[in-house]
Amino acid sequence: MVVLGVLSLVVALVALALALVLLRQVRSGRRTTSAELPEDVHGLRQEVAALRTEAKDALRHLAVVRYDAFGDMGGHLSWSVALLDDSGHGVVLTSIAGRSEARTYAKSIASWTCEQQLSPEELEAIDHARPKRR
Template sequence: MNSNFLSKIGLSNFDIGYLFLILFIVAIVLLVLLIVALVQIHSFKNKYQKFMQGKNASSLEKDIMSLYEDNVFIKSSMEKNKKDIEELFTKHQTAFQKLGLVKYDAFKEMGGKLSFTLALLDENNNGFLMNSVHSSDGCYSYTKRVKNGDSEIALSNEEKVAIERAMKGTASNPDAE
């Protein structure tokens, strides 16, 4: 079967059966693509309806604006918290953090370990010693400044132990001494 159209475009020897076969294959491919597209559209439509459930465009816009405002608030709160933490850290460095306590008998005739030495130090081992000496006449207390774990004034053995315990972080168990 010869076609005038095919002979005009230079395909007079082309069998028309091949043309129908090619068109049939293209139609099948297009039908498959159409089915895939319809399935994707249906899936997207279900997701969209689930997302928009009970909402319209204006209420969705309000939700998005609310989330944006919450995000801005959280960021500003986070910055404030960061500054507060830095300030607390700076203050914490100079706060007394380490404690050393030594209970002892200042005089042989006095028992019960009523005298004590207390060392309070900060992060840099600066602070003070408080020594309380209990005698039969009364109780006498005095302090010594501690800088970098040492004092400019001579230290007793109990004071040295109290500073050592404070620097090690082993305050002591007064009942165990």
């Protein structure tokens, strides 16, 4: 237990020393320019930009709405799920559970809309999956 306390104290002192060095650099007006950055940082920036571009097409906006499709059944066994990319392209999947069977539907979504008629639950799933503007 004592060793752990001493180790924690050493880590805290090292962190304090680093913070003081950084504070002195900021106070002295020394700033790092992009010319001073190592070459690998420029490569990392390019890679991050490429990943952001690639992620726009990923189905990363997701929402699930569970509900009772029929009044005589409980348990919210029916559901609609929206899987969309940043542009609102993707799919809405719906499963309607009955007493003896379940039916599943898939509808294509383009620019947050659908050519087929959507149920209120499907519209709700799309609305919940849509990123909120800040």
